[in-house]
Amino acid sequence: MDRVFINSLEVLSTIGVYEWEKTIKQKLVFDLVLAFDNRPAAATDDINLALDYAVLSQRVVEYAQNNVFELLETMAERVAALILDEFNVPGLQLTLSKPGAVVMAANVGVQITRGDFYGSSAQGNLG
Numbered sequence: 001m002d003r004v005f006i007n008s009l010e011v012l013s014t015i016g017v018y019e020w021e022k023t024i025k026q027k028l029v030f031d032l033v034l035a036f037d038n039r040p041a042a043a044t045d046d047i048n049l050a051l052d053y054a055v056l057s058q059r060v061v062e063y064a065q066n067n068v069f070e071l072l073e074t075m076a077e078r079v080a081a082l083i084l085d086e087f088n089v090p091g092l093q094l095t096l097s098k099p100g101a102v103v104m105a106a107n108v109g110v111q112i113t114r115g116d117f118y119g120s121s122a123q124g125n126l127g
């Protein structure tokens, strides 16, 4: 399966487990790898047959800006479900970072893989 990717998609969101975090916006960074068959778009040069990374990016930003959670895990899970539900994507890998959350660390976050990210034919190859 082909991939479409979106790197370093930045959003300001209200997120965190501590009380002081519930009154501010903090930077979140999404890195997305989306399983998608790019061949129909390539064969026709037609954006309507492509996974439009601009539209998908805007939807993720809009969701993350307008929803409040405590955990990165929850935000990651909800955004993954949204993408699988609203876009023609069979599977995805989502990395969600909260830079600055741990001052001693360059970055922290979570990574999840949902849906059929590797392609069902890959499972068949396992025998």
Ligand SMILES: Nc1nc2c(c(=O)[nH]1)N=C([C@H](O)[C@@H](O)CO)CN2
Pocket (backbone or CB within 6 Å): 015, 016, 017, 018, 021, 070, 071, 072, 073, 098, 101, 102
């Ligand atoms: N696994 C997680 N650990 C922590 C989270 C989280 O979302 N997932 N969040 C926090 C705090 O909100 C932290 O980011 C404040 O600096 C701590 N650990």
